[in-house]
Amino acid sequence: MRRLLFAGLVLAVAGQAPAIAQTTNSGTDKFAQLETMLPTPNSYRTASGAPGTDYWQQRADYDIKVTLDDAKQALTGRETITYTNLSPDALPYLWVQLDQNIYEKNSIANATQVGQLQDKMTFQAVDGMMSGFDGGFKIESVTGKDGRALHTVTNNTMMRIDLPTPLLPRQAVSFQVKWHYNITDQYKQGGRSGFEYFEADKNYLYEMAQFYPRMAVYSDNQGWQHKQFLGNGEFTLPFGDYKVSITAPADHIVGATGTLQNAAQVLTGTQQKRWEQAKSATKPVLIVSQDEAVKNESSRATGTKTWTFAAKNVRDFAWASSRKFIWDAMQIKQDGKPVMCMSYYPKEGNPLWGQYSTQVVAHTIKTYSKYTIPYAYPVAISVHGPVGGMEYPMLCFNGGRPEKDGTYSQQVKYGMISVIIHEVGHNFFPMIINSDERQWTWMDEGLNSFVQFLTEQEWERNYPSRRGEPRNIAAYMATADNLQSPIMINSESALQFGNNAYGKPATALNILRETVMGRELFDYAFKTYAQRWAYKHPTPADLFRTMEDASAVDLDWFWRGWFYTTEHTDIALESVKSYNASTRNPQVENARLQQQKAAAPQSITAQRNATDIPKTLVDEKPELKDFYNNYDPLAVTPADQQRYTAMLGTLTPEQQQRLGDSQSNFYELSLRNVGGLVMPVIVQMTFADNTQEIQTIPAEIWRKNNAQVTKVIVTKKPVISFVIDPFQQTADTDLSNNAFPRQPAASRFELFEQQRPQAQPNPMQQLKATASPMQKLEQKPVGSGQ
Template sequence: MRRFLFAGLLLALGTSQFAAAQTTNSGTDKFAQLETLLPTANTYRTASGAPGKDYWQQRADYDIKVTLDDDKQAISGRETITYTNLSPDVLPYLWMQLDQNILDKNSMTTATQVGQLQEKVSFQTLEGLLSDFDGGFKIESVTGKDGQPLKTVINHTMMRVDLPTPLRPGQAVSFDVKWRYNINDQLKINERSGYEYFPEDKNYLYEIAQFYPRMAVYSDNQGWQHKQFLGTGEFTLPFGDYRVSITVPADHVVGATGTLLNAAQVLTPTQQKRFAEAKTARKPVLIVSQEEAVRNEGSRATGTKTWSFAAKNVRDFAWCSSRKFIWDAMGISQSGKPVMCMSYYPKEGNPLWGKYSTQVVAHTIKTYSKFTIPYQYPVAISVHGPVGGMEYPMICFNGGRPEKDGTYSAERKYAMISVIIHEVGHNFFPMIINSDERQWTWMDEGLNSFCQFLTEQEWERNYPSRRGEPRGIVPYMLMDKSLQNPIMTNSESILQLGSNAYGKPATALNILRETVMGRELFDYAFKTYATRWAYRHPTPADFFRTMEDASAVDLDWFWRGWFYSTDHCDLALESVKFYSVSTSNPVVENQRRQQQQAGTPPSISAQRNATDIKQTLVEANPELKDFYNTYNPLAVTEADQQRYTAYLGTLKPEQRQRLGDPQHFYELSLRNVGGLVMPVILQLTYADNSQELRTLPAEIWRRNNEQVTKIIVTKQPVISFVLDPFQQTADTDQSNNAFPRQPTASRFELFQQQAAGNNAPQAPNPMQQAPAPGRSPQPPANGGPK
């Protein structure tokens, strides 16, 4: 315990602040502004993060006719593209994406893949190494509207189309492309689309995307985005209107982006009636039941049907087709507009899919619309197949299959719900808020994973979200920095894609919302970003600037730390010193000193000398004593009282009141061990066991990024201080967060070592272990296996 005059306290405070101001940071100032890193604002993109008065973007409209060959698992098609140049530039050529070329035997992806052989190699890996799959687009012709061939140059996954006449600002050009390609088996070549074969009933389920040559983006900030598709960086596409005709076997059911135009020609009267009922139903209605799908599995139609769809103002188009599909639908109203939420799935997906899929689709549309912008499209579709999860406008492909007996683990259930939320959520990022996926994976995956977290928590209380909570990113943040990249890393160069592009940005946004900005400021700014850039092409700078512009919160330090570095959060509370104000009353203060001395044990030397030294020299020779051998420095003299009285006479009444004021002063020494500056969240526990939470903004580190001291004043004595008690900041070391120090609790579990390998017994899921009658799952409302 330390006591001093109040004037001394004021002096100490002033000196402490001056010393901090004079301290220089080692390395880069973590509060330096981002102007040198962000692109210069202009009339296309403003310094506020909003589109400028001269903002423009290109347009590409498509008329596509495509045929599925169910015998050869192949696609053939023809498209007419109308490309409108809304830029101020003259374009002598156009660039198109040929994404199927990633599966060409001689693709750049295959040539640049690296790996090592292990003692055990999966059959799937071996199939990939030995594959002779004839993949990639076979471009049969590219012709102008006059029927004359256009000169083209194919560079791996990109194709340049040379125009006969340069395309001037405001002009449009139409041309035709004819192509074909072989569809990959997704269980052998795990790409974003393809087919799944079911040997039990000899049927195929097709999830078809990247199936047509697509226009690349030409933008104000980078010109043509024609970076090669290597597999990780996904797709950057312009908006346009689509009209697509899909010819499939007559007994197939087709789902697709957009609105079905010819329902009367492809659906039975019963199916049309059910579809109409579904528009106002409060629960999903079966358009094609499981019983009907099972009967359909055994059919083999000799003819074909053509399903026609139209979609307005979308950036892409995808579809699915199979005779195995169960199809259910439920209409919702979103901001006064009807949205049909639908699911397509084989019987192998039940009971999970019939029970949950469409309900999850509807919940996702409602929740994302609340946090971003109202959903504008007429449909939202979830399709079940072997793909873990992939997204397209109005339609997505999702995994999550129960066991053959219809049971499933909790992990499988929540993984399926999560992947549907995530992929349906991609309608907002990047299908509507159309960021450059080829360059910045985090702008769609990270923002979407954050909204996924919000949506999961509104689906079920205490939902076991995989990403979003700060504590979940700690293992990644602790990883060796040689295995990490900053979030601001190109998609193809990221080392830990899931953590870097999904988990870390989702966590960062959650921390912004809960700890740095607060929900009100964050939610308004986030909605502002979504509104500003809906149906446009935002960049990272547009996001960073908008979040600050709409909130009046300087976040440059946050973007620098979380997005531009691999620093981690580890704040340490190194020491705490306690002070109180001296009364200056010699009677009171001397009595306190006596109590302090009485409570201080003698040193070990003094204890041993008391017995080992039989007699000191002074004890043996009393004549050696003088005044100081009997002097008591803690005795209060008349002179002490006179000085005290005189001192009180020099003070103002309010100053005299401060003497002995029952305030407690604590000097906390804080260190930034991990390098990432973050707010300091302090939990104070008082002597009566009550608690208080205090949050100190991250700017506390602005003059010294590494070490600061902070004075905390309380009316009650504090018995403990704890940093980040609710794990809000992804602090990687909890052991240095408390003072006095608290041991970190953990446990270890004993187990019997068992044989490993493919033949080792697998634990049944709890649903299989449940005693009858609960062992068998209840049949779903939509007709699952009985």
């Protein structure tokens, strides 16, 4: 422990003397502003992050008719697209997305797939390599309103339609497309839609999306967004109104984006009555029960039914169809508007789906509306089928299936709840706040994963969220740079896609909320972004600028580090120096030094000399002693006391009181930024009386030296330990250098016999195996009856 002359210490702390202040900047200035990297503000997109006075976006309206062939697993369709040019540009051609073409044998996606052969491979993997599946859109015709064929050019997943005359600003054009295609088998071809075949009852369940040629986006910031669909970068689409008629087998139940227009023609009287009951129910009402769905599985009714749906101001449309569907619904009010929350699922989904799905849908709509904007669509639907998780306006596909005996693991339960929250949440990002998924996956997946985390935590205390907590992303951020990509990278080029586009941006936003900005500032700014860009096309710059504009927090350092680099958080507490202020009183200070001297350990040499050298020469010859053999340098002399009294006479009463205060403790913390990512420094101090205090030092502590700084902390009580980031809220990748004195990292190892692991029954199965016959009779799956 060191003592400092009090007056000198006051000057150093208050004036930031050169001994403490460090102005050397190592490498790139991490606090440089982002303006040179962001697009120049203009009348379309302002410097504040808001849409400008001249902001515009295109519109596409659809009238679609499709027929499902349940015998051949094929779809035929025709559509009329009305495209309105609200840009200031004349358009000589239009671009249409043909996303089903990813399944063509010669598609870019297939040609660029990489992989390796293994010594042992599954039949499914080999089937995928050898598949002779005839996929992709088969475009039969593209004609104008007058029925004449339009010239088209197809480039993989994009089709250019050449117009007879350029489409001028404020004009609209209508054209018709006829097509058909073979529906993908989800378990063979994969993808975001397709069918599942149930061998036991010889039935199919269809989840249909990207099923029609769709308009690409033409925008102020990049013109046509016609990057090829390769599998990861999802879909960028304009808003419009939809009318969709779906012809399916007469015994199928169909759910879709939008509201059903012809309920009297396709629903039974009982189903319509139950629908009305659902409008005032406090828990889901079964429109089609499990018993009815099981009976329907073997019906094989002849003929077809056509279900017609309408949706306003949406960017896409999806639907599902099967004779296996159980269907439940419950209406909630969101900001005074009714929202019908619904689920469609086969009996294989129970008891999980009947118990949880629609309740999760309702909870998601309420929670997301609180953090973003009020949900304004009339329905929100969750469908269980072969697609593990995929989102569309008002409807999403979700996985999570219990065992055949109805039991399920904790992982399956929470996995199902999380995927429903995530996919329903996509109604907000990007279905309403309509970012460019083809370019920036993180703008929909990352933002959505963040609000998913908030929603999970409001579902259940200590919900086991997979993404959002900083400690969960630390291992990824600690991986080598060549195994990572910056968040700001094209969707198709990202490495470790889930961590890059989902986990890291979700964690970054959580850190902004909890550690950098605080909840009040963050929540207001984030809601402002959602309000500004609802039903519009935001870019990353619009988000970055809005978050700063609405909070008065300079976040350029944060966006730069977290989104533009692969740096990680590793702040090391290298050393702590302890000081106490000197009182300058010789009586006090000399007594303290005498105590230190008495308490100092005797050197090993002195200890051994006490035995090996019985007498020194001076001991044997006392005449060799002089004044200094009896002199005590720590003894207080009258001269010392006189100097002290004279010094006091030069000080004010306030300075005298401060000088006499020997209770303050001064600590100099040496901090090193090992990981390169500048972050706030959270310091937990444990005092000698075992109480604790936390100080949060803003990230700007690194602004003059990005690599190493020292920080002086003054306390009234002596500190026995310092810990950096005690609650692991900055995603620090190395906790071993966070404490002083050093603390061993908590870990353990487990001994085991080398053997092949065997599948263990889940806890529900174990309990079921030991249940009494009466208990087994009492068990009844949720959703089995009305």
